[in-house]
Amino acid sequence: MISDAPKGSKHVPKSSHRPLKRGKACMSCRFLKIKCDGEKPVCGPCLAHPRDDDCEYADGPGRSRTRALEDTVSRLEARLAELENPEGSTPSVLLHHPYLYNAPSKSPPIADSPVPLAPLPLSPFSPTSTSSSLPSGMPWNPPVAKKSNTELSGSSGSSTSPVRFSIPMPYLGAEELTLTALQASLDQFLPHAQQFGFFMHVPTFRHSSLLAFPLGHHSRPTTGLVNVVHLMGIHLSQPESLQGAEALLLTKAVQTVSVDLLSTHPNKVMNTLQAEIVLAYYFLRTGFLLEAKVHTATAVALALGAGLHKLRSTNMTTPSILGLVHDQPYVLTTPVDVTQEAERINGFWTVLTLHKFITVALEPPAHVCGALEASGIQIDTPWPVDLDRLDECLRPDLRGNSTVRHFLNGRDRADNDPPLALLTKASILFHRAAHLTGQWSPRLTGPEQKAYDSAARAVNALIESLRNTLSAFAPINTLHTRNPNTRTILLIHALVDAAAIKLHWIFAYAYPESKQICLTAARNIVNLYGDLNLQEIGHMNPIMGNLWMTACLIFVDEISRTRQVKEAVWAGSSVEDELLESYRNGLKVLSLFSQDSALMRYQLTKVQEAFEAI
Structure with missing residues (x-):
């Protein structure tokens, strides 16, 4: 049989023919510089050498990955040219101040939300109510500000973020601080030191700080701690002669604290821990929120790394190794006396309290967690002690075991707790309540x-128990402003x-009991x-x-809800007047203490904006 094929051509069976689709070559063939038949979705060469995905064509319906990468390369090359020749090009990226808060997006205030349905008859924590659903109505969300002439707003402009100053960062060395200047700073800071996490014995610290030895001498505190205390004294006093110097003092304090652990100072661990705690409170007070988190995290790492959570433990523990010196393990030295041991106990709980505050204040409820109570970390250290009553509080037989766990399980004995111990327990409950709020969801299963x-x-019962303890231990009407523990007791309440x-x-929208608890607690705080x-x-802290x-x-x-439901019996003008009076009291105290705190000024602005929006 004579073939119709031209002479010299190869005969290919009909079944092996692939219909040819004319088109541009795929990206792989173009890159390899081989002939492509343009077959889609997989061309002949790519079919012969299988790949994980289809061929890419430049004329496809969307941008191919290769084209996207090429565009990215072109954009980066253009940006590189801008940076190399800043005067001859227009910037494609506009920079902004990294610490200014963005104005909130406009959204309907809470007054525009639907009127809540009738509340359920049972408490959300009732044993007979284990299938609570989402409370009717919308959970409270802070309404954004809108222009209004509403009374009591007290706002004269738009919201602004906490004032921040630029910090120059040259290395300032270890210039000697005069004893006269340090003494003035100590006089300003030490009366308020407890509010900023100062756990050391104040008379001993003051005496050693003012010794006539060079800065960094082993008989004095570490250089970083001295600089931090000096910074806080200047910050709290704000003398006219030192206006503008606080930024430089802050730079010096941060730099010296960061290198103190590299020194040979015998108390470098606890002194650095103390400095990090005070710095965290300083940054929180001045509105440097990220820096406050950083120094809090450093303090937590120091406390756990030094094994402060295992002091006087009833369990067999090995000392935490802090490092190697001459190829030998370096651990925290044995306390020289009961005062130093008490400082270590109080230092750990001060770190825990700071961590609770920072977490609840700066994180959304869903992100409130307990790094100091994570799985595998058991806190055995006994509760804080009174440094002025060590013989009574720090008995030789005092031991600790699962301290926080026993407290949350209701198995803790609160016998004559000092204010610092009550503050620690209150902070734990504050954090625990916020954590539970973040864990609740209407999609929870039955178990x-x-x-x-x-x-x-359980947490609600502990709150009420601690409230009763406070009422018996330190009723508000017996406090005096000159008592150094007054501010701590007010904070605990x-x-x-x-x-x-x-x-x-x-749950305040669905359960009358919850709403009443919230209103009563809020009145207690502002009054x-x-x-x-x-x-x-x-x-104040x-x-x-x-x-x-x-x-x-x-x-x-x-107030917003009472204005929505005017026809209700309880929504009379007298109810709103009482709420307005409580709001005034809260605004008054927040305004007073916000005068020298950037964070409180910002919080005051948020409250004013919320009121203007209803």
Whole structure:
């Protein structure tokens, strides 16, 4: 049989022919410089050498990965040319101040939300109510500001972020600080030191700081701690002669603290821990929130790394190795006396309290977690002790075992707890309540809902128990402004009430009991001071701004709801007047203490904006 094919051509069976689709070559063939038949989705050469995905064609319906990469390369080359010749090009990227807060997006205020349905008859933590659903109505969200002439707003402009100053960062060395200047700073800082996490024995620290030895001498505190205390004294006093010098002092303090652990100072671990704690409170107070988190994290790492969570443990523990010196393990030395041991105990709990404050104040509820109570970390250190009553508090037989766990399980004995121990317990409950709020969801299954209700009831019982302890230990009407523990006791009272708010706030729309608990707790916070002269109280812990703001927003939320439901019996003008009066009290105290705190000024602005929006 004679073939019709031209002479010299190869005969290919008909079954092996592939229909040819004319088109451009795929990207792979173009790159390899081989002939492509343009077959889609996989061309002949790519079919012969299989790949994970289809061929890419430049004329496809969308940009191919190769084309996208080429565009990216072109854009980066153009940007590189801009940076190399800044005067001859127009910037394609506009820079902004990294620390300025963005203005909130406009959204309808809470007054525009639907009127809540009738509340359910049972408490959300009732044993007979283990299948709680999402409370009717919308959970409270801070309304954004809108232009309004509403009374009591007190706002004269738009929201601004905390004022920040530019910090030059040259290395400042270890210039000697005069004893006269240091003494003046100590006089300003030490009376308020407890509010900024100072756990060391004040008379001993003051004496050693003013010894006539060079800065960094082993008989004095570390250079970093001395510089931090000097910085805080200048910050709290703000003398006209040193205006503008605080930024340089801050730079010097941060630099020297960062290298103190490399020194041979015998107390470098605890001194650096103390410096990091005070720096974290300083940054929180001045509105440097990221820096506050960083120094808090450093303090947590130091405390856990040094094994401060295992002091006087009943369990067999091995000392934490801090490093190797001459190929030998280096561990925290044995305390020289009971005062130094008490400082270590109090130092750990001060770190834990700071961590609780920072986490609740700066993180959304869903992200509130317990790094110091993570799986595998068991805290055995006994509760804080009173440094002025060591013979009574730090007995030789004092031991600790699962301290926090026993407290949360209701198995803790609170016998004559000093203020620092009560503050620690209040901060734990404050953090625990916020954590539970972040864990609640309307999609919880039956067992999950049962576990949540059980945990919430336990925390609620602990809050009430601590409230009763406070009422017996330190009633508000017996406090005096000249008592150094007054500010700490006020903070404890406010934390207990804030914990109740955190625990019940998301249920306030559905459960009358929860709403009443929140309102009562908020009134307690803003009316906390009674007959005390606020001008004489002195500087407060920076977390107080968060507590005052929380209370004020409770009143703003309730005022908004009473205005929505005017036909209800309880929505009379007298109810709104009482709420407005409580709001005024909260605004007054927040305004007073915000005068020298950038963070509190910002929180005051947020409260004012929320009120203007209703």
